[in-house]
Amino acid sequence: MKNGADAGEARGEGPRKLGLCVLCGLPAAGKSTFARALSHQLRQERGWAVGVVAYDDVMPDAFLEEASARPLPSQWKLLRQELLKYIEYFLLAVINGCPMAAPPNRTEGMWEDFITCLKDQDLLCSAALEAQSCYLLTKTAVCRPLFLILDDNFYYQSMRYEVYQLARKYSLGFCQIFLDCSLETCVRRNDQRPRALPAETIHLMGRKIEEPNPEKNAWEHRSLTIQSPAFSSEASPELIDLLLTALENPVKYVEDNMEQKETDRIICSTNILHQADQTLRRIVSQTMKEAKDEQVLPYNLKLLAEELNKLKTEFLEDLRQGNKKYLCFQQTIDISDVISSFHYEKGNIVQKYFSKC
Template identity: 85%
Template sequence: MKAREDARGARSEGPRKLGLCVLCGLPAAGKSTLARALSHRLRQERGWAVGVVAYDDVMPDAFFEEANPLPSQWKLLRQELLKYLENFLLAVINGCQMSAPPNRAEAMWEDFITSLKDQDLVSSAAPEAPSHYLLTKTAVSRPLFLILDDNFYYQSMRYEVYQLARKYSLGFCQVFLDCSLETCLQRNGRRPQPLPAETIHLMGSKIERPNPEKNAWEHNSLTLQSPACSSEASLKLTDLLLTALENPLKFVEDNVEQKETDRIICSTNILHQVDQTLRRAVSQTMKEAKDEQLLPYKLKLLAEELNKLKAKFLEDLRQGNKKYLCFRETIDLSDVISFFHYEKDNIVQKYFSKQH
């Protein structure tokens, strides 16, 4: 009851100041340390409500334990978490209690709720309503910033958060923590549960830094050298967050006709690029198979399977398959190619295991 009264009071005072901050960089760059320090400082010095959402703490442990998780699985989990964030933001914006979404990943949802509870942003409604949560006084009476702590190494991952901020006219900013690959590898090696070194190497080769000159939506971005503990870095961070809160994004109505036109243009360009890349992959694989002296009839069968796989991927893209988002802002070619290589390797493995 108290939380509902607080929520109504907050709404009567005018629009809430809400912001989303994307904290990105390589594993072991110091993002989580920065997020904790920033959260503490904003609470103490500014009196803001702050929620740090650490993806590593919320994503299912089973996913990280897999040797070679599919890129599409990771994408689905990220989108699931964004759905939970949107659920919480809607409750804050409307000044109402939050309900658990249907068809949720139960363990992931519970970890998300536990994180919000630990940061004094929600509380359980009542024992008889286990799937309902009340916003705390902290969550409804102060400016609120959610800091999303993850690698966000592809631009498209960050753009999804930007879209959420734009949808609800929230403040939005990005902080890229710049740290050398060698330092990240050293820090990672000292962790109780280090990531495989090849994972960090791969991410280092793929990471897309914020590029405000190329992407207008990334204009409110800041790059800091790790460790970002200087007073100058603190001042820059505070200025960035204040700018985001004072300049919320403007909601833009979806133009269905324009989006469809964009999708067709995008599909044409993407299809050509993917077709060329997959052709090279198939050609290289067949060359390797010949070098391994695969029997002629097996070479023929392998070529048929690989070409069928390539055709399936291209048709999926042509049809706008939801595995591969086909709008210019969100397409991630690396995911498509990685997924193709994953399925291609499964096919190739069959033939070589038979050979030996």
């Protein structure tokens, strides 16, 4: 399989200018409005091909058994990973200049919404090849610089890191835009929506959200925070410069070297295992304290403690063995990555018990 640079050079065109932009922030921070305005400006003023992939639109509730139900956190995680695989299939088609194939395993409703999303933005044709599960790219998608803007909360840095990994895999540009909006404003806007989220969900996300931190994570160095609702419909020179820089300086492609990876994993695991153990213990202890403050019933407290300690044990074993059952990245080199992933899995457990208060 060719990476982005190899494919472009093979056609004698030089590398394609392709980029992924992660748009993150709390629900109702104004991300979708911002994404539409930015997309329009980039098309009109820069002549770029732009695709906005709004996760809430492409991962609908319609395929659930109960229309009024919401997916469990574990379901959302699987759906997010599936959607990222769809995006990878599209990028592969663009890189190699060929029709986009459909993944063999897919959620039909979500896949159809993804295809519609790309067609509506002039990136895919309404072609006869659809019967063969292939989709033709438009001239716009093939001939112009292309930016995909992924619009979602992305409140854990591990969620954003998955997108960065995809950019690194194919030597794509990568950047992040964080819409900083007060919790009170988000709750007020959310209340005005036809299908509003529970206010508690936004408050919980506000406590958990991990803003881009370039000083701590080198891979987040191309990040920009924009105040919402202060932003205007016109992208600032600083934002345009961020996008241009990302396109001109794609993430360096890293060849797979299994032997080196294993050596690095052993060294890394040895160094962080003790630190991870101590940190996860503190997280479990703090979570149990919060559960007691929330007046979770004693029997449920016992079950919660058992599940959290089991998760901690499995996480540490994962670090020792390198099984990557929980860690979604290829190689964990920072304790913050481990902690973020643990928080994500812990949230799936905690929700079952705190909701029973």
